[in-house]
Structures are given as structure tokens and as C-alpha cells.
Amino acid sequence: MSTGRGGRRAALPPAGYTPAARVVDDAACRVRFVPENPAQPPREFDFSGWRVSLPLRQAFAAAFAERTRPGGRVRTSESAYKTFRTLRGFADYLGDLLTPPATTAQLTAAHLDGWFLPRQQHTGGTIQLGELKTTLRKLDGISDESRAALVQRNPPRARITTKASYSRSENQRILNAARVDVRRAAERIRGNRNVLERWRGGELDEEPADTYLRGELLDYVDRHLDVPRYESRGTAPKYWVAALGTVEEHMTALHLSAVEAAAFAMLLVGLTGQNKSTILNAPAAHHRPDGFTGQPAIAIVELDKPRRGSRRHMDVPLTSVPSWAGPDLADTIDKTGAPPSQRVDLHSGFGVYSLLHELAEPARHALGSGRLFVFWAGTGAGVGRGLRTRFDTRLPLAWAQRHDLPTDIAAAQPAPDGQREQLQVTFGRLRLTYNELQQRPVAHTEKTLANEYLSRNRGNLVEYQRVVATTLAEQVTKASTRARLHTLSETDIAEARTNPARVAALHGMDTATLQRMLAGELDTVLGACVDDTNSPHAAPGQPCRASFMLCLSCPCARAMPTHLPLQVLVHDALVSRKSAVTPLRWAQRFALPHAQLADLLDRAGPVAVADSRRVATPAQRELADRFLRRELDLS
Known part of the structure; x- marks a missing residue:
């Protein structure tokens, strides 16, 4: 920092400081990656089992270490793993050759072309090629021919239109199912917190034994993040705890479950159109420019989309008026007669964000986390047992399997055997549907929306063409x-x-x-x-x-x-x-x-x-x- 007037010297490491080595072991070829977000733990990537020569393994590990260095474009564990996976696929291809190269000097443009050939018809093939070339440019000792191939323009991306948006009714079916889960979670957690407050205030002393014990159990769960267990019987819950329900029921009495957190994520993606990673990594900290008194209510949240580079940080306003609402709808929202603390607005980004912020606050405080999403994960959640902030990629599928969400065709024509085709719920299709319905860009330009998102979407093409034709006819009639x-x-x-x-x-x-x-x-x-x-x-x-x-x-x-x-x-x-x-x-x-x-x-x-x-x-x-x-x- 500047030492001029009004400034102060920046904090510097002590004398003799040297940064920790990222290549943990040259012989074993392991590289340590530290994510930009301090909430994410470091991760080691092992190159020792790759089916190429030791010099190539070491060269690949060094190139990977340079590509994922601090301050570079690779900032998250997910991005680092994608880079590692692509490089490993290239190494597997080299290892299967009859005469595989042994050093970086023996790598040729033909090796790159041969690896890309089976991938060129896949929609992600060109993306993987660009990712691989960026990493290989970090190699030392490659020939001029190979270096020239690594800077050539990539071929055009394959245009495959398998990704389609949901119809308006399918999208509504998904969001309504998520609202049911979220509303039940709010009722359960708010009710149990009320019981806990009454128990701590001595209001349950004269209640039946089961009611008193439930209050005592909630207090234990809140303070210890576990249930009372026998010390002499392994980890078995005490008898009276088991009599009141399962461990998962007790832990989710005060905290969201992983599936309920997934329902919140579905709503936020479906109502804001933001990327999955942007939503799942959203912070709990926000600014209320309305001073908690405005109508409509507004929260400004700083979301992060690392792929945008210097424009990665976005101040996104979440309002209590849905994006599809008319100008007078703000006066009709939350007029249910319930007290403000008990209202549940699940049709706007602000309402869902605020409710999630409230329900996850105790878990957030217990972990000392600044993340919006904190939930209790039980067995089968894919992220380990306990309070977690990280989602398993299979969670949307697990959530969808708990609901009967048929496609439009299956809903209109029930199958004779009673088996209906179910909707495949993904965050990507929810976001594409938002783009389709709202017709306005979210964290990208209108040109990107038109040419990259909607031009590849064929899920609602006939209806969209009809709407456009109707709108054009209306405007020409006005003229x-x-x-x-x-x-x-x-x-x-x-x-x-x-x-x-x-x-x-x-x-x-x-x-x-x-x-x-x-x-x-x-x-x-x-x-x-x-x-x-x-x-x-x-x-x-x-x-x-x-x-x-x-x-x-x-x-x-x-x-x-x-x-x-x-x-x-x-x-x-x-x-x-x-x-x-x-x-x-x-x-x-x-x-x-x-x-x-x-x-x-x-x-x-x-x-x-x-x-x-x-x-x-x-x-x-x-x-x-x-x-x-x-x-x-x-x-």
C-alpha cells in the first residue's frame, strides 16, 4: 500500500519467509492446491499412477502446479480437478500408444490431434482442448512445432442441442415442489426453536415427560451438534433419544437437511437465473438499502462468478417483487395475515434468500462460516456426516427422486402400467428456463444470451416462436x-x-x-x-x-x-x-x-x-x- 499521506505500509511476512512448496514430492509427483476461498480445504493431486514415463509425469505435475498457482485463473477445487482430469486423459491417451513419448521434447502436434479426434463431435470437446492446451503451454522443453500447435485457434464448438429448457408448466411443477419442502422445513425448524426457547425459559417444567425430554434433547443438539450417546456402547444413542426418533430427525429438528438445502438452491436458481456455483457459494453477508422498512424489501448480495475474470464480483439486488410481477404486485405480497416473522415468501429471490439466511443461521454460527448454505448432512448425502457447506453433485437427482415430477407428456398421457416418465432436474436446465422465460441476460450480455444460451435451447421452440410472432404482429398493428x-x-x-x-x-x-x-x-x-x-x-x-x-x-x-x-x-x-x-x-x-x-x-x-x-x-x-x-x- 502507498506510504504517502493517508496510507500505511502493507503487512509483510517475517524475515526469512519462504512460501510452502506446492509440489509436495518430486518422486511421487504430488501437487498441493490451495483454493482462493479459505473456507475450502487444500487438496492434493497425485500424478504417480499415470501411465507415462517418470520424466513426463514430473513435467505434467510441474505444468499443473504452474497452471494452478496462487493468483492464476484456476481458483476453486472444482476448476483444479477439471484441469487435472483433462491432463490425465491426455496422459492416458499417450500411454496407450504403441510408441509413447518419453519426454516433453518428443511431444508433437499429432499427439494433440489424436487425443482430440474422438472428442471433436462432443459439445465439450473444444472446451477440453482449450483447457489442455493452456496447461501444456506451461511445459518446459517442448519443440517449436508443438508450441506452435498449442497457440493455434481452436476449431468451432460442436453445436449439439440436447440441452433443453423446461416448459412453463414443468418449471412451475419443479419450483412448487421445492416450495413445499422449504415451507415444511420452515414450519419444523421455527416450531422446534420455539419449543427450545420455552424449555430454556422453564415453561415446559409442568408439561408431559415426552414434551420436556424433547426440549432437553433440542438443547443438547443445539449446544453439542449431536445427540446424547452411551459411552459404554460405542456410539449408540441413549434409549430415551431413540424412543423420540432417529438421529437424523433430531439433527434436522433445528437445522436444514441436505435435500432441503437442495430445494432452496432450486428456488434461488429458478428465481434469479444465476449459475449453480454462484448460488451455492453465495455469502450470508448482505446489505439492506431499504433499511428493513422499504416496500418492496431489497437485499444486495455480492455474488462471485470467477469465470468472468475482472468482472467476477457482482452486486446483485434481490427484491421481494417477483421478476414476472406487474407494477402493483408489491402491494399484494405477504398479505397473509401472519406476523412478519412467520411469513414465508417463496416467489421472490429476496424471500427465499431471507428465509434460508434465517434457518441456517444457527448452523452457520456453529461452524463460524460466512456461507449462505449450511445444512446437516446425514448418511448418503455424499459429503460426509455433520454440518456441511459443500453440495454433492448428485443432490438434485436425489431431491427429484423424492418427488413425483412427470414431464408434460407423461402428465397428459398416463402410462398403462402406472410408470410415468420423470423430469430430470438439473440446475443448468433451471437456469436455461429462466433465460427462456425472462428473455433478459443474467451475468452475461444480451448477445451471449441470444447466441450462446437461447440459440441452443430447443425445449420450448414452438411456443417461443409463437410468442415472438404474436408480439411482432402487435407492434406492427400499433405502427x-x-x-x-x-x-x-x-x-x-x-x-x-x-x-x-x-x-x-x-x-x-x-x-x-x-x-x-x-x-x-x-x-x-x-x-x-x-x-x-x-x-x-x-x-x-x-x-x-x-x-x-x-x-x-x-x-x-x-x-x-x-x-x-x-x-x-x-x-x-x-x-x-x-x-x-x-x-x-x-x-x-x-x-x-x-x-x-x-x-x-x-x-x-x-x-x-x-x-x-x-x-x-x-x-x-x-x-x-x-x-x-x-x-x-x-x-
Whole structure:
């Protein structure tokens, strides 16, 4: 840190400090990886069993250590394992060759091509190739030919459309099932915490023995994170504990179970559209700009998406108004009559986040964790027994297997044998469904949404095409029924020089206004305004502050041939935006002005339009860009 005024020296390690070696054992070829998140434990990757020569194993281990060094692009244990797995696959391929290379100098471009050949038709093959080449570039001693192959552009990614979104009804079926689990968990945990408070307050002293013992057991579980057990009988729970239920029932009396945590994750992904890893690693710390009194309630959470590089940290607002809600829905949420502390809002990101924050708080405090997700995992959860913050990748499948969630086809046509096709629930498809339904980007650009996510989705194509077609038809109808922008021709402009009174009367203005318009004093962007204090978009007598795009159908607007170049530039820009946003988004935002501008250009004629496009000046192009970026809007 700067030592200038107001600064202080940065903390430095003591004299003689040397960083811990990451290659744990050169002979055994083990590499120690330390995740960026201190909550994740270090992990060792073993290269000793690889079916290549010792020099290659050591070279691969050194390259892996350099690729996963602190401060690099590989920051999590999951990313490090993917890098390790891809490199191991390449080593297995080399080991199966008749004459495998023994040193890095013997590696050739043919080895890379041979490894990639069976993977080139898989949608993830090109991604793995890029991952492998990035790691191999860390090798020492490779030939110039091999190094040149490692910097060549990767082939285009295979376009496979097996990943599909859920239909609207399937998505609702999944989210409703998750809401049922979450609501039951809230009722159970809140009820047991109330029993615990009453027991600690002495209110259960006169209650039946079972009620008193349950309060005593809850107190023990809360303080020890376990149940009372016999010391002389191994780890068996005491008799009276077993009589009240199973160990898992007792531990989840005050804490969420792994499956319930999965239900929370389903809801948060389904309601926010964020990545699985971003949601599962979400922090419990957040900011409430509404001061806990606002309507609607808002929580700002700093989410982390490492793949975005320098833009990885995102301040994401979670509101109590669902993303699909209308402007008045905020007044109808949480009007159930229940006290605020007992309300359960499971239709908004804020409601689900707040409830999870509340229910996991005791477990979070016990672990000293800052993570949002903390739950008790029993046998079979895949992450070990006890309080955990890490999910097993099979958890969504385990959650889905507990619910009867048929596909739309299976729900409409029950099978004769009673067996119905079940929905395959994944976080990726939930996020894709959110993108499909909301048609707006989440932690990516609109171009990425259109070209990378929705273009590969075929789960709801017919319905989506119908919605887009309907929206386009509605916007074109609006354009045909609204007033057309009044235009002055070249003949009108010429006549105005000799008979301004007649031209002014013909076009609904006085002579002074006509002269000002001809001088360019009344120009907006796409035309000129002859009466800005009598606009249909403002109160009578008040200056109009509406977007200049509304001039296309305003009775106060007039267009002259001098405005045609800007009209052509804006029209062309709207057409080009079709490739940068989703079809539905384009139809909703740009179809109406595009149709209105197309009408203007049609009235001007193809020759005039071509001439205007050719003579447009850099200043006009810059003005059109600023206009479309909404830099000229007054409100």
C-alpha cells in the first residue's frame, strides 16, 4: 500500500519467509492446491499412477502446479480437478500408444490431434482442448512445432442441442415442489426453536415427560451438534433419544437437511437465473438499502462468478417483487395475515434468500462460516456426516427422486402400467428456463444470451416462436394504427421560400415556427417539434420530456428531407440489433419504431434512402449512436 499521506505500509511476512512448496514430492509427483476461498480445504493431486514415463509425469505435475498457482485463473477445487482430469486423459491417451513419448521434447502436434479426434463431435470437446492446451503451454522443453500447435485457434464448438429448457408448466411443477419442502422445513425448524426457547425459559417444567425430554434433547443438539450417546456402547444413542426418533430427525429438528438445502438452491436458481456455483457459494453477508422498512424489501448480495475474470464480483439486488410481477404486485405480497416473522415468501429471490439466511443461521454460527448454505448432512448425502457447506453433485437427482415430477407428456398421457416418465432436474436446465422465460441476460450480455444460451435451447421452440410472432404482429398493428409522422417534401421546402404562409398553414403551424424549423432550431433527432408545450406526453403548458423516439407518432412532430439521414441510420441500427438481443426482446423494444421508420423510408423512396445512407456524416452517426444509447433522454 502507498506510504504517502493517508496510507500505511502493507503487512509483510517475517524475515526469512519462504512460501510452502506446492509440489509436495518430486518422486511421487504430488501437487498441493490451495483454493482462493479459505473456507475450502487444500487438496492434493497425485500424478504417480499415470501411465507415462517418470520424466513426463514430473513435467505434467510441474505444468499443473504452474497452471494452478496462487493468483492464476484456476481458483476453486472444482476448476483444479477439471484441469487435472483433462491432463490425465491426455496422459492416458499417450500411454496407450504403441510408441509413447518419453519426454516433453518428443511431444508433437499429432499427439494433440489424436487425443482430440474422438472428442471433436462432443459439445465439450473444444472446451477440453482449450483447457489442455493452456496447461501444456506451461511445459518446459517442448519443440517449436508443438508450441506452435498449442497457440493455434481452436476449431468451432460442436453445436449439439440436447440441452433443453423446461416448459412453463414443468418449471412451475419443479419450483412448487421445492416450495413445499422449504415451507415444511420452515414450519419444523421455527416450531422446534420455539419449543427450545420455552424449555430454556422453564415453561415446559409442568408439561408431559415426552414434551420436556424433547426440549432437553433440542438443547443438547443445539449446544453439542449431536445427540446424547452411551459411552459404554460405542456410539449408540441413549434409549430415551431413540424412543423420540432417529438421529437424523433430531439433527434436522433445528437445522436444514441436505435435500432441503437442495430445494432452496432450486428456488434461488429458478428465481434469479444465476449459475449453480454462484448460488451455492453465495455469502450470508448482505446489505439492506431499504433499511428493513422499504416496500418492496431489497437485499444486495455480492455474488462471485470467477469465470468472468475482472468482472467476477457482482452486486446483485434481490427484491421481494417477483421478476414476472406487474407494477402493483408489491402491494399484494405477504398479505397473509401472519406476523412478519412467520411469513414465508417463496416467489421472490429476496424471500427465499431471507428465509434460508434465517434457518441456517444457527448452523452457520456453529461452524463460524460466512456461507449462505449450511445444512446437516446425514448418511448418503455424499459429503460426509455433520454440518456441511459443500453440495454433492448428485443432490438434485436425489431431491427429484423424492418427488413425483412427470414431464408434460407423461402428465397428459398416463402410462398403462402406472410408470410415468420423470423430469430430470438439473440446475443448468433451471437456469436455461429462466433465460427462456425472462428473455433478459443474467451475468452475461444480451448477445451471449441470444447466441450462446437461447440459440441452443430447443425445449420450448414452438411456443417461443409463437410468442415472438404474436408480439411482432402487435407492434406492427400499433405502427399502422398510430398517427404517422407528418413530413414536408422537397416541393414544400422550395415553396416555403416564396409563400411561407401557405406552407405553414398547410402543415399546421405559424410562419415564425416554420422559419425556425427550416433553420434547424426545432430539431429533435428524427424530426422537428413545432409545439413542445402542447405534447400528448406532458401536462398542458409543460415542456415535453418524452423520449425522442416517440416523435415518430407525435402530432407535434414534423420531418424534412434533412432528417432522412438520421432516420436511415437509426433504422439500420435497429436492424443490426437483431443479432445482439433475443428475438422476443427485439420485438418488444424495437419492432414498433422499426416499423414506423420503415414507413418513413418507404415514403421517401429507395433512391433518396440510398443517397442519405451514402452522405451521412460522422457527426450524424455519432448522434444516432448516442440516441440509441439513450444519452439524449431527458427523463
